[in-house]
Every structure is written in C-alpha cells, then in structure tokens.
Amino acid sequence: MKFLHTADWHIGRKLNGFSLLEEQRDAFEKMLQVATEQDVDAIVVAGDLYDRSMPSVEAVELLNTMMIEMNLVHKFPVLAISGNHDSATRLSTGSPWLEKEQFYLYTQLEQFFSPVVVGDTQFFLLPYIEPVHARLYFNDDTLVTIPLVMERLMTEAKSLFLPDKYHVLVSHFFVTGACKSESETPLEVGGLSSVPADMFELFDYVALGHLHDKNALNNQASIKYSGSLLKYSLSERNQDKGVRVVTLKDDGVESQFIPIAPLRDVALLRGEFSELTDYEFYQDVNRENYIAVELTDKTSVPNALSELRQIYPRMISLERISEQKDITDERYDDIEIKKVSPKEVIANYFEDVTDESLTTKQHDWLEEVLIGVEKEK
Template structure:
C-alpha cells in the first residue's frame, strides 16, 4: 500500500500579517497532483489542519474546497486527526457522515482505540491529547504525564492488533530527540514531556505531525515527521518543505521525502540600504517572496521601511544588524538594568536607538519630565 503522509497545513496562518491562503491553496494543488501521479491508496494528514481553534470563514471555505477536491472528486481515502491548533469539537462536527465517504477524521482519544482498516493495514488515528484526556478515558488518576498516558494508550491499541496485518500510527506530538523551529513555541509543542521513540516500536510506521521540520527527528526509519507544507517563520528559511511518500509492503516500509516548491519562498536579506535598493541587486532577487531585511547601515535611514516595501512588497521584518547585537547585550544585562534609575534607562535607550548622546537641552527636558511625573504621582 502506498500512502501520502502530510501534516501541519495550518490553514488560515499569517506570516507577520500577510495571509498565506493563496500559498496554501497552491501547495495543496501540488500535493493533490503528486497523489494522482503516484496513484497513492490513501492520504494521511497528521494534525493541525487549521492554524486556530476558531478559523476564519475564508480558512474554513478553503479547507472545504480542498477536501471536496481530494476526497469526493479525486476519491482518495483520507485519514486525518486534529492537532493542538485545531478545535477537536469543531472538527468533529460532520465526521460521522464524512466516514461514509472514506474520510476518517478522528478528534477524540476514544476513537484512536479502534483501527481503520485499509488494504490489510490497521491505521490507528491518535489526535493530539493531554494527560487529563487519558485520565478521563481510562478512569486512572495515575496518568499525570504524556509518557505514562501514551504507554497506556498504546497498550490499549495493541489489544486489537492483528498479527497478520501491518500497523500504522498517525499522531501529533513531540517525539524524544526531535528539534523544533521558532514557529513552534513551547506552548505549541504542548508544554509536555516528549514521547520516547522506542515506545513506538510496536508500529510498522508512525506518521507524525506537530514539528515543522521533516528531519526534526533522525535515525528512526519507521518514525517520521512530514514537516509543514510551508515555511511559517524565518527560522525555517533553509528547510525543505513537501510530503512523505510511504510504501508499505510485506517485507519493508520505505519512506521517501518529496520536496515541493512553494508559490512564494521566505528569505533573509542582509546589506546596506543603498545596496538593497539598487537595481543591480534586487533584479537578481525574487521580489514576490517574503523577505526579512537586516540593514548594515550605522545610521538611521529615514522612512526606510516604506521605501523598501516599494521594492519588496512582502517585507515581513526590518532590523539593523547592530541593533540585533545590542538587543542581545541588553538581555544579558536585564537584571542590572532593572535596578537603574528611570533617567539612566531612558538615556541609554536613546543612545542605543539613535547612536547619539542626549544634547544638553534634551537632558533638561528629560529631567523636567521625570520631576513632573513624580509630582503627579
């Protein structure tokens, strides 16, 4: 059996204020084209279908359009689960009749215990859950962390294992030893302990979602992340995005990552204002991409962001290289700074931003403002 493993679509996500719906629709079309070309037997979506628990009308409309095209028009069986960004309750609406169309969308821990069988393979669809869900389901107050909870869940799944069939787990969690990017905050990773990889040895293949990098976990041939379909932060600039094509046969399971080219990429550009605004430079750059710019200029450029946006319309951030260094130094001295008087803090802030000292007149204004503020109190 051949399956297409994808995850972390985050439909409705924005990149520093820019909607990514157009890019998400484009990437979906490429995923669907690949599924048709490879004649896969099923498509797996391992969580985080949406970016928010209450997605926008536009996001819901796009997802519905995608699923109609994938499941109804192209007739691909779909095996999907809710992730930590999704609302399990909202996604569950309609799942009973979706099942009649071979669209299996599991959002509850209880649903994970019963396998979905396709082509002599047992698929266990385990949505994102937290320990209290396991305590409630198993009525066991001892389940206080993800480690013990997952162990109990897997033991329960094993009760229905058919030794004559292959077993595949589809889930959404942080596997031990995996690395994450800046677009996955500790809260998004669940704020929970990781799941030991050796706990997953009972399965022939584990299709994971949650972390956005395909190689977030290494040296585990049967446990794989597909990664997100798009780059959702600058920290993912050098990551390949795409899907995994998984061939499951009697003797082995082979997982191959297939990169897909996004409609617009994410780049970091570093240089002086003069360099970045020169035709010679920007004619060699895809100016339709999302760009983060670091200026090397030592002086403040008036109206820099507006002028740069005339050339780079999808400018997602602008900073000065020396400002980054200053910010890091400030963080290291945070405890010391907290103890300083307000006038000293304001004076230092002015110097760090403008790279100039306060003039005599500005010093007087500052002192008068502080005195006036203290009198008002």
C-alpha cells in the first residue's frame, strides 16, 4: 500500500480578507500531480476539507470540482473524514453514491466501525467528533473527554482488525506532543482534548489532520500530521507545506514529505517605510505574495497603509513594531486637557501625528465641527 496523506484544505478560507480559492485550486492540482507521479493506491484526506460549516457557493464549486478530479477523472480511491471546520451533514451529501466509486467520505462516528479495505490495507476513518457523540453512541456517560473516547474506540477498532491487512487510522484531533499555531480553532478548553500518541500504537500508520504544521508530531515515526495544503496564517510562514506519501511494507512504514510550492507565498517584511518603499529594495521581493509588513520607523508615517498597498497589493497586515514617538506627554494628561480648549487638543494631536500644523482651512473646518457638536449637546 502506497497512499498520499493530506489534510486541512480549508477550501474557502480567506487570508485577511483575500480569497485563496485560486491558490487552493493550484495546490490541489500540484497534489494531484504528486499522486499521479508517485502512482499511489489511494488519497487520504484527514479532515477540514472546508473552512466553514456553511461554505460559500464558490467554495462548494471548487471542492465539487476537486472531488470529481480525484475520484472520477483520475480514478483514485479516496478516504476522507470531516474535521472540526466541516459540517458533517452538509459534507455527507452524496456520500452513499460516492462510495460506489471507492470515495469514502465518513462524517459520522458510526462509520468508524465499518473500516474500508483498499488493497492490502484496512482504513479506519474517524471523523472529528465531540465526546457527546460517543456518549450517545455507546450509551456511556463516563466518556467525558476525547482521550477516554479514543481509548474506547481503539479497543473497538482492534476487535475489527483483519489480521492479514495493514491497519491505518485516519483522524482529526490534537495529538499530544504537537505545537499549536495560530490558525487552528481550539477544540476544547482546559487541555482535555489532546490525545496521547501512544494510544495509537496498534496502527501501522496514523494519518492525522487538524494541526497545520507537518512537524507537529515529529518524534513519532508512524503517527503524522500532513500539515495544511497552504499557509493559512502568518504564523505558518516558515512551515513547509505539501503532502506525505506513505508506503506500508512488512518491514515497517516509510513516509516521505513532498513539498508543494504555493501559487503565492506568505511572507513577512520588516523595515523602515523608506526602505520598504525603495525600488532598490522591493525589486527583489516577490510582490505577488501575501505580505505582512512590520514598520520599524521611530516616527509616525501618514498614509503608510495605502502607500505600501500600492507596492504590495496583497498586503495582509501592517504593524508598527518600533517604540512610537511618545505622544502621551503632559499635553494629553487627563488633568492638563481640561485646561485647554478642545480645539487646541485636536490641533496639538494633529501636529504630533503628522508633524504638520493645521492649515487655515482645516482650522475653519475644525471650528465648524466643534460648534456643531456644542449645539447638539
């Protein structure tokens, strides 16, 4: 058995307001190329196919196309589960028909007990669930945490093991040992949600989704996150993104990470405004990328956002990281302010921020506004 392990597609996700559909389509096509070149026997998708339980119509359109491409056009058997970002019900639409073409899209706990055999391997597909689902299913009130649920499920799984097959678990949880990054939604408060990795020892391989960093469980040989298909937050900017190609053999598992270059990357630029807007500097920058800017200027820069956006059209954030010029001086002190007129306060503040005085026209406007305010009191 040789399969491709991917997860956390988050189709429809936006990066600070920018649609990533184009990047997602591109990464998917590259993934499909890997699957073809590596001649895998199946594609495993470990949850969070969509970014939201109610995806946009554009997101639905893209995932529909991807599903057709993988399974109907390229004829790959697919083993997929719903993650915490997916609506189990919505994602399950059509799934009983999909199964007839070896596209297994499991969204309910019950389905875990119907493992799927593809070739020499038995796949146990465990969609993302809350403990309450297990309590209802087993009619057992003691299953109050995910580790307790998982323990029970592992016992059940073992009883279903076909002895002459490899055993793979596909799941979408936070497994202990992993480091969280910014763009996962916390599963449960209080640390009760994480699952100790040793619980999964009975499996030849555990294909995990949920954490976006492929190295989140790097100390485990056969329990792996694939990581997300793309960088979905600035905190993921230094993570390699791609897919895993997993080979199960009698002498053990072999797992290879194959990077996928994004159509547009996520990057951080740090420097003074004058530097970042200097042609000598930015001619070497890939300005098509999603760029977070950290300005180190000591003084304020008027219109920084709009000017930087001219140069970096996909700027995702702008932060000032220098100590800003201290404008909380005595003039803004609560007591002092009471001694000066509102007009003076505003004029001084304007001067501090822009390093310019109000023009006569601005003075007139300000006066007009203040009179209006006074009237409305």
